[in-house]
Amino acid sequence: MHLNPYGTDAVNLAADLANRRPAGPDDLTNRCIAAGLTLESPAVPADLDVLLPALDAWEKVVDATGEQERAEAVNGMLAASAAHPRLTDHAGDGWHLHYREDQLPLGSLLASLISVGTALHLVGRGMHRLRRCEVAECTTIFADTSRTGRQRYCSHPCANRDAVRRHRARAKPCAKG
Structure with missing residues (x-):
């Protein structure tokens, strides 16, 4: 899977998956592909067992009331899912950074991608730039x-x-008159 974590793709995918939770492995597979991810294999039920709690944790980041609380929530996600950064050209389409172990199942891979992408989004654009609609x-x-x-x-x-x-x-x- 090659997705640039410096862009908005990771947080937009997280928002999509959190707003409308995947109905099953096929739905998750299709939505990941629609988001531009190159999957090594389709999703399986165990991927949802990892992803859904990661989305719950991500929603705590969204709903945090202050920057410190938000940072602590993101740091918790990073500690649970990310690894040291490393260069890779696994897909043969250019060198990029991975913040995860190799050969992870899709659910774990998405948890890592979402946590790192969220961290980069918040520090790069601003800690306030993740929220719920004001309506x-x-x-x-x-x-x-x-x-x-x-x-x-x-x-x-x-x-x-x-x-x-x-x-x-x-x-x-x-006035009626």
Whole structure:
């Protein structure tokens, strides 16, 4: 699997998997492939046994209320799943860094990828750039990859819904006369 942990791919994959948990190994396999991962073998039930608790831990990172709490949660994930960095050209498509042991099952590989990718995203873009949508009834998680770092909503529909709600709250009723 060759995925650049310096980009947003790892946190976007984590958000996708956390927002809509994989229904089974086939679903996990298909979603990893759709995200651009090159898999050595398809997912098996044991991969979900490792991945689902890793996603629970990742949601604690998302829901942390302060930078220190968030850092501690990420550090816990890193300690549980990452290894010393090393150069590899395992797929023959260019040298890149891995922060994991070789020959890991998919669930463990994803846990490592998510923890390292999240750490790099937060220190590279800002500790605040991982959150849930601000629309009250939406709990969708997203990684803020905006230029300004001020993304508040998971999607344009949620942003529009909140804008309409704010507009209606400000509007005064018409006087009838």
